[in-house]
Amino acid sequence: MKSTIRDVAKLASVSVGSVSNVFNGKNVGEDIHRRVMEAASLLEYTPDAIAKKLASRKTQxxxxxxxxxxxxxxxxxxxxxxxxxxxxxxxxxxxxxxxxxxxxxxxxxxxxxxxxxxxxxxxxxxxxxxxxxxxxxxxxxxxxxxxxxxxxxxxxxxxxxxxxxxxxNNLEGAKAAIDYLVKLGHSKIAMITGPPEFLDVKERIEGYKESLARHGIPYNPTIVRKGDFFFKSGYAHAKELIKLKKRPTAIFCANDHMAAGAIKAVKEENLSVPKDISIVGFDDQIIAEMLDPPLTTVRQPxxxxxxxxxxxxxxxxxxxxxxxxxxxxxxxxxxxxxxxxxxx
CATH class of the missing domain: 3.40.50.2300 (Response regulator)
Structure with missing residues (x-):
């Protein structure tokens, strides 16, 4: 017959509550802990995992x-x-x-x-x-x-x-990307956003605007495009930006998949990344280092x-x-x- 918690308590001369405390890792005196463990060993008692969960009301x-x-x-x-x-x-x-x-x-x-x-x-x-x-x-x-x-x-x-x-910190991540492009001498910096209702996208757009303002570069809504985080939208919007009379010299994409699409679009127009147009992504997903050229991007932890x-x-x-x-x-x-x- 299988031993119960009451058998352990009786042999150890302690209460059932004390036995429960020992097996649930709660603090008890050294003497009580020793007696309970010795009694459990003699009786070959192992607490029932399901019973423990029910007692603690935890589902795990x-x-x-x-x-x-x-x-x-x-x-x-x-x-x-x-x-x-x-x-x-x-x-x-x-x-x-x-x-x-x-x-x-x-x-x-x-x-x-x-x-x-x-x-x-x-x-x-x-x-x-x-x-x-x-x-x-x-x-x-x-x-x-x-x-x-x-x-x-x-x-x-x-x-x-x-x-x-x-x-x-999406806000500071976007700022770092734009600060880097400005440091390289870019002032016509376009952005392909993700869906603007997304919480993280809102912060990336704000970071883009704040960095431009800090460097005295006017915000130009005509070179900001609303993407959807997919490769195709990065490709399509980059095509539009490239064909502008005053095309941007850099494009900041709100994720790496759109940046991959933008790189493809630039190459198809017989332009070079990065000589003609610089591109920065966001996320640092595995695709980033596999692209040609490998993508400069903002890594999220x-x-x-x-x-x-x-x-x-x-x-x-x-x-x-x-x-x-x-x-x-x-x-x-x-x-x-x-x-x-x-x-x-």
């Missing part, structure tokens, strides 16, 4: 929710961005004996099912990561905040929402963002963090061969 699951546009969901531009974050979260979750649940839902589904509030009521997860690309209505997150449910916003924060967040987000969430789950916070991670300009000094 956390969720990563990516609320996104259906069009982008299955394209490499999103996955190249997400995989390092998922990798970082997974590495930490594994050390905590947690499994990671991935949910790729459209914003429409999130709104229709009131998804996050449903998780709080059902307690189906111990905590959640919410990957923010689009602004989310406060009401969709309200239950998380009211119930102090363990949650981390990744890739952005929302005004008036008291939920911890971890994001990359995405793996580190995943690691940090997971560490913070598990500390919240354990009750080690009780206040909201916002952490901003620095980017780094990676200089390769797609930029050159502007001819005088």
């Amino acid at each position: 699951f956390v969720g990563l929710f990516v609320a996104n546009d259906e069009k982008e969901m299955f394209f490499s531009s999103l996955w190249g961005f997400l995989i390092p974050i998922i990798h970082g979260i997974f590495k930490v979750a594994e050390t905590q004996d947690y499994s990671l649940h991935l949910d790729f839902s459209t914003l429409q589904k999130v709104k229709r099912k009131n998804l996050f509030n449903q998780i709080v009521k059902e307690k189906s997860l111990d905590g959640i990561f919410i990957f923010l690309r689009w602004p989310i209505d406060y009401e969709l997150l309200s239950e998380l905040e009211r119930e102090s449910f363990p949650a981390i916003l990744i890739n952005g924060s929302l005004p008036g929402v008291n939920i911890p967040s971890i994001k990359v 995405l793996y580190q963002a995943g690691i940090l987000s997971a560490r913070r969430l598990f500390n919240i789950i354990k009750g080690k963090i009780h206040t909201s916070f916002q952490e901003v991670l620095d980017t780094k300009l990676i200089v390769r061969n797609s930029c050159a000094s502007q001819k005088k």
Whole structure:
């Protein structure tokens, strides 16, 4: 017959609660700890993992929710961005004996099912990561905040929402890219943006404008094009920019996939990258160093963002963090061969 926790308590001459404390890693006296472990060894007692979970009311699951546009969901531009974050979260979750649940839902589904509030009521997860690309209505997150449910916003924060967040400094990353081009002598610097409603894109556009202003270069909306993060939009918009009477000497693209499209467009017009037109990307995805020429781009610390987000969430789950916070991670300009000094 299998030994129970009560058998261990009786043999060790301690309470059932003391045995539970020992096996849940809580502080007990050395003598109690020794007696419990000796009794458990003699009785060949092993605590039931499922019973432990039920007792602690923990599911040992956390969720990563990516609320996104259906069009982008299955394209490499999103996955190249997400995989390092998922990798970082997974590495930490594994050390905590947690499994990671991935949910790729459209914003429409999130709104229709009131998804996050449903998780709080059902307690189906111990905590959640919410990957923010689009602004989310406060009401969709309200239950998380009211119930102090363990949650981390990744890739952005929302005004008036008291939920911890971890994001990359897109503003300073864009500034660094434009500062570098200005240092090379460029003043006609175009930009191919991503969807302007995206939180990170808004910051990159703002960084572009702020850097131009700091260097006394007027903002020219005629050389700013609205892209969609896909190769084809970088290609199409670069074609338009190249054919302008006063064409730009440099193009800043809001991600690497559009920069790849821009490089192709420039080459097709029998122009050189970087001699005729310099090109800078953003993200430093694997495609960046495979291009010809290799792409100068802004590196985002995405793996580190995943690691940090997971560490913070598990500390919240354990009750080690009780206040909201916002952490901003620095980017780094990676200089390769797609930029050159502007001819005088």
